Amino acid sequence: MSKKLLLKNAHIEGIRYFETYRKHGGYEAAEKALKMTTDEVLEEVKVSGLRGRGGAGFPTGMKWSFLAKPEGVPRHLVVNADESEPGTFKDRYLMEFLPHLLIEGMLISSYCLGSNTSYIYIRGEYSWIPDILEEAIEEAKAAGFLGKNILGTGYDLEIYVQRGAGAYICGEETALLESLEGRRGNPRLKPPFPAVKGLWERPTVVNNVESIAAVVPIIEIGGAEYAKIGIGRSTGTKLISACGNINKPGVYEIDMTITVEEFIYSDEYCGGIPNGKKLKACIPGGSSVPIVPANLLLKTINGEPRYMNYESLADGGFATGTMMGSGGFIVLDEDQCVVNHTMTLARFYNHESCGQCTPCREGTGWMYKILKKIEKGEGKMEDIDLLWDIQRKIEGNTICPLGDAAAWPVAAAIRHFRDEFEWHVNNPELCQTQNYGIANY
């Protein structure tokens, strides 16, 4: 059984409200942190080994230590709640059921970073959650945990919730900052990183909801204890949102020592695949990370079991491995068609491209058009090579990672499932009535 740090109280009725949250130990970590120096809090986060839970896995303590501190310039914490990666819905769960965990994490983090005004930028489609967050902010303020002179320490903090307007690209941190400043969400060139020049050109830390919530147990049990959970550089616990062809879709907290096989088949997690179907493939970290076929998903190239953590999922690099990403775990059974699936993703990335750079703006459109042609049985063999060529020209040649995110799923699908693409080319008449999965398994 995995250790629970974030969701340990999620089952308690009324935990969304301050009174119940407080009764179960809520805000005790914040009280503890406010008695520590900001350097001591930073040290705990560094020692914990916490890595960014939004997808990139960048060490949180290191990011915080990069924050520039010029004299007289305000600094900000911005929580990235623009969770839009297909297959990813863990932050929604945290904000909906444990809003005070996020607020408490923000209080500790803002104090450490020296932010007196912090923001939550939330995905527009999560239309009911801002009310929950704003109610929690009001409750925390009424109890003296936000506002002026918090707990008599002299530290002030205001938190504001800003709703997005439904653009995936606003989850990219610099596009998010543009949007927060009231402009179109076009990503900025990095460097400078937000830690140096962020919101209104002020030093800013942008962190994912889960990363900030994790700061609460880190302070509660101490960074060193937190680092003992998990394995290697995959410390602490990780929320996984599981969906697709599984018996028990939902949000699970894992301690990153379990195997992928255990996660898919054990009753504690996904509970196996419906109707006894075979596992075909999985995308373990949200739609942007490479798809992996079952044989490489359950074992690494060296025959070792593949574990649900940053290192093991990436084992073998992009050629054979994948990424932990945001933890959006999508399972495909034997009946699913990879070409159809890849086409759906290509349409998504083409629609969400902000259009600033040519390889992404044009390339995502061409990938979608070619995939649509192949999927309908109207493709030629050379279209598969053309598709490969286009994705190669996007990867690494764009301002933000949306270009890479659009290219990787296509590259991995061709690399691992070229036979399915060829089947579509060779069986145009069957493409109208059935898909590769149903025809071949």
Ligand code: NAI
């Ligand atoms: P990144 O690797 O460019 O940056 C990670 C973080 O580290 C950023 O906050 C960046 O500012 C900071 N950083 C890196 N080097 C730095 C330096 N030298 N100095 C100061 N700060 C530095 O990755 P990015 O663009 O933040 O995230 C991409 C990931 O986001 C992808 O892996 C994807 O899986 C994920 N993603 C998640 C979504 C979700 O809904 N959760 C949506 C879309 C993408």
Ligand code: SF4
């Ligand atoms: Fe916009 Fe795509 Fe370029 Fe990112 S990669 S800046 S989404 S055009």
